[in-house]
Amino acid sequence: MGEEEKFDAIIIGAGPAGTACAYVLAKEGKNVLLIERGVSAGSKNVTGGRLYTYALELVEPGLHSEAPLERKVIREQIMMLGKKSAVTIDYLDYTFKEEVPQSYSVLRAPFDEWFAGKAEEQGAMVASGILVDDLLFEGNKVIGVKAGEDEMYADVVIAADGINSFMAQKAGLRSDLTGHMVGVGVKEVIELPAEIIQDRFNVASDEGTARMIIGCTEGIQGGGFLYTNKDSVSLGIVFSPENAAKQGKSIHEIYQDFKMHPAIYPLIRDGNTVEYGAHLVPESGWRGVPQKLYRDGFIVTGDAAGFCINTGTILRGIDLAIVSGVAAARAVIEAKDGSTVGTSYMRELEQLGLIPTMKLFAGWPDIVAIPRMAETYPHLANDALRFMFTVDGTVPEKMPKAMRAIVKKHVSMGQLIADGWKGVTSI
Amino acid sequence: MTVKKQGAEELLGVNKFSVDEEEPHIVIDKSICAKCKDKPCLVICPAVLYTLKDGEINFDYAGCLECGTCRVMCTNKGIVKWTYPRGTFGVAFRYG
Amino acid sequence: MPNIIACYKWVLDEQDIKINPGNLALDTSRAKCKISEYDRNAIEEAVLQVDKCGAVVASLTFGTSVAKQSLKDALSRGPEKAYWVNDTAAQTADGFVTANVLAAALRKIGDYDLVLCGEGSADTYGQQVGPRVATLLGIPVITFVTEMKIEGNKVIATRKIGDCTETVTADFPVLVTVLPEINKPRIPSLKQVLGAAKKPVTEWKAADLGLATDELSPKNKVKSIKGFVMNRKNVIYKEGSPTEKVASLAATLAKEGVL
C-alpha cells in the first residue's frame, strides 16, 4: 500500500450517504475507500426508524426487495397527548405497499451493515473500526485523510460522517453545531412478538405503522415517534436541547414518564427493552445547511450537510442522505478532477430534487418551533374532543361558547392569531 | 425485564460497549464546571453521565452514546476534549 | 528466520447472547462473532517476533463458513497469510476434534517452528487445545506463558502457575499458550486493514486433511446449555435511613452467624 497509490475517492462514514456513494462509484469501476469508525457499519447510527424507498431505487432498482428492512408502512398516524387522554389521527393507505412500497420501518445496524456489504460486493474497499482524525491539504485542496499514523490520498474526499461532522468543520465549511440547530433524540427499541404488534397496531405481518406524537415533551419543543419493526417497536422523543436545558427535568426522565403514559404504555406492555440509543438530528432544515457544501477535492453529504426535513408529520433523513450520496458519486464520475466536483455535485443535488425539496420546506422549522405546539395545542385538542364526547346528564353549553372557553383556557386570541399567521407564512 | 420506568444505568446495561480504558474520548475541567451556573449537561445528556456529587460535576465516559449533545450545549467549554472514541471502541448499537 | 503459526478461534460475542427467561435457553440469533480475546494475545506475540527476530507469521483457524469474516480481521493484526480449515464439523467440535483438525493442518503446513495459542477460548474456555495439539504432534508445549523470547532455534518462556513462576526452555518446534498479560494486542490501523485484503488465504476442508469421521465427532455428549441463574434470597434494604438499613443488615448477618 504505497503512499503514492491514490484512490479516486475516500468516503468517511459508512452510513446511508457514504455507502450509497461508495456503491455507485464502485459500480462505475472507480477505486473507492469507505472508512467507518464503528466495529461494523451501522454500529454507531441511531434513527427514528423509517426509510423512503425511492432513494434505494435511485441507487439500484430492486435493491429494496433484498434489503433487511422491517415493515411496509401503511398506517400514518398523528397523536396528540393530553394528561390522561390522546387524540390520534390514523391515515391508512394500502397503495403505500403496492409494487415499490413507499417506505419501510428500518433498524440501522442490520440495514447499514447489509448496505455496506453490497457496496463491498460492487468493489468498494471498506475499512471499519478506523477513526479518521484529520484531513490532508495541499494548498487549499483536500488531498486525503489521516487516521492515526496512516495517510491515504484521493482525488476527492467525501464527508459522510454524520451530524457532528468534524470533517466538514476541519474543512472550514462549517462551525460546530449550536443548541437550536439540532434535536437530541432519545430512543428505546422494545422487543414484542410480531403477532402482538400486528394485533395492537392492526396491521398484517409485512405491514407497519408510523406515528408522530406531540404533547409528550412536558412543554419542551420537540415531539415523539413510534415505528413498528418486525418484532420490536422503536419508541422515542426528539427534544430541542436548547429548550430542555431551560427546565430542570432530565430528558431521560421525561422519556421514561412518556413510556408509562396511559395512551402509550398499553402499546408496549410486556415488551422487553433491548436497546437504549440517542442521536442528534438536524432541525433547522435548509437554513441549517452550510453555505458551501464543497471545496477543492472535498464534498459534504448526508446529515453532515444537514440534509434533513422535519415537518412534524414527515421526517426525512435517510432518503436525503442516500440521494446526496448518489449525487456526490455522479459528480465524481462526471468531473475531470477534484476542482470541478463541487459544482457538479450542487447541480446533481438540484436535478435530483434534493435542494428544491429542502427549500420548499425551509419555513417548516418555524412551525415546529412554535412553543405552544409542544403542549398547549395538543392539550387544547384533547379538551375540545373531551367536550364533544362528554355526556354526564347535565345540559351542555352551546358548542361555539364552550369551544371559545376551551381555547381561552389554553391560549389568548392574540397568540392564536400569531401562531396561525406564522404557520400560513411558513408553508 | 418488562417495560417499566428504568434508570439510565440499567438501560445502558442493555447496550454493548467496548470501553477504551486507556483514552477517555470526553474530558471535563471541573474548575470550569464549578463556575458554570446553569449546567445544562445535567439535563440534556440522554445517558445521564453528568451528575452532581456534593456540588461538583461528576462525569463517567464509559456509558457514552456518542450523540454530542453535551458538546453542543456546553457553552462555558467545561468540556475540554470531545472526540469520537478511538476506532472499534465505544458503544456498538445492535439495532440502531 | 522462524516460521510461526498463530492459532485463533472465531467465537460468538457473549455480550450479544440473550437468555430466554422462561426456559433459560440461549438466544444467539443476534450474536456477532469476534476473534477470542485471549487468542489476540497469541497473534500479537507472534507478530512481535517479526521485528525481534525476522519471524514469518501465518494465522490458522478452524471454523464453519461463518469464520470467513475472521480472515480479514486476523490478517489486519500482522500475519502474512491465513490458513482456514472450513468445515461444518466446527459447529459441534470439542477440544478433541479441534485439536485433531489443527494438528492435521499443522502437519500439512509442515515447516512450522513455533505454534502460539491463547490459554483458552472466550466461549468454552476449555484451556486444552494447545497442549492437545502439541501432544498429537509430539512436540513440547509451554502453557500459561507471561513472557517469551526466541534465541536461535530455542524458546525461553516464563510461566505463571498459580503460586509460582518458572522459566522453561525448549527447542523448535514447540507450542506455547499465552496469558493475557503477555502483551497488549494492537488495534489494526487503516493501512493494516487495507493491507489485509491483499494477503493470501489458504482454505482447506477437513477432507483435505485426511481426517477420519471419528476424529471429527466430539467425545462427550452435550445434554444441555442453559443460562445460569443464581437463586439467592435477594433481601435488599432500600427504605429507611442509612442507620436503619445498616441496623437491619447487621442483625440479619448476626443471625446468620457470619459476623
Add this chain to the structure above:
Amino acid sequence: MAGIFIYSEDTNVAQQMLTMGRELADKMQQRLCAVTIFEQDAQDLVDAGADKVFVLKGDSAWPESYAPAVADLAAKEEPIAIFIGATLRGKDLAAKVAARLKSGLVTDAFAVRLENGDIETDRVMYGGLAVCTEILQGTSVVTIPPRTFDMPAKVSGRAGEIVKLDVTVDSTMAVGNVCPIVRQGADIATAEKLVCVGRGLGKQEDMQLAKDLAAALGAEIGCTRSIAEDYHWLPNETYIGLSGQKVKPVLYLSMGVSGQVQHVAGIRDSKIIVAIDSNENAPIFAAADYGIVGDLYQIVPLLTEAIRNK
C-alpha cells in the same frame, strides 16, 4: 472399564476429589484409585478413601512431565473416568493425557453426578453466562477446581493397596528458576470472609473504608478486574472473576461493585453474598442474599461501627 481415577499434584486437591470419588465409586460399585507422584502422600490418600494408590516414580520433580506415565497407566487400567485437580499444572497435564487417550476432557467441572448410569458434569461457558451439562462417553478426563468438594473425614491406617511404578518422564524441556510469587495479601481464594471493592469507590484513598470494614469483620480484601488491572489499586492476584480468583467464602461483602457476569462467575460459590451499591438496579443485587441500596461512603462506616460494637 474399571475404577474411578483421581490425580492431582496438590494432595489437598486430590483428597477433596476423593470425597466425590468415594460417593461415585460406591454408587457404581467401582474401585476408587488415586494416582500420585509423591510417595509420602500415598497413605494419606488411602486414609482419605482411596482403595488403591499408584505411586509414579520418575526422575523429575516437574508434575507436567508425568503426563505420559498417567496416560499409559490409564490406558492399561481403562478407568470409567479420570478426575484431575484443575490447578494450572493439572489442566496442562489433563489436556496431554486426554490427547494421548484420544478421550474427551471436561474443564473446570463444578458439579459431578450419576444420572441413570451415566456420569454427568456441569461447567461454565460464555464467561459465566451459561452452564453446559455433559454426559461422559467412554473413558473421559474431567478437571475439578480446588475446593469444589470438602475434605473427606480421614480414617488413619485405613486398608488400601499402594503400588509403586517406575515410569519414564517426558524430559524434552529444561525447567529451571522456579520462584514463588511473593503474595502481598493473604490468599483470597481460601479466605473465610471477603470484602470486595468495585468502581463505585471514588479514589484510592477511600480504600481505607474497605480496610476498616475488613478489619472489623476479620476479612481479606479483594476487588473487581478493573480495580487491579486498570487502576492498579490492588495487586492482580486479588481480583475476583472468571479470569481472576474464584472464591468460596462464608461471607462475601461487596461495596461499589456493579456485578458484571464475569465477576459474579467468581463469587457464585460464596455461602452468603451481601452487596452495597448506590444503584438499585445494579445486577449485583440479583446475585445477592442481602443488600443495601445507598451511598457506600455513608453505609460502610456505619456498618463497620455496628460490627465493632456488636
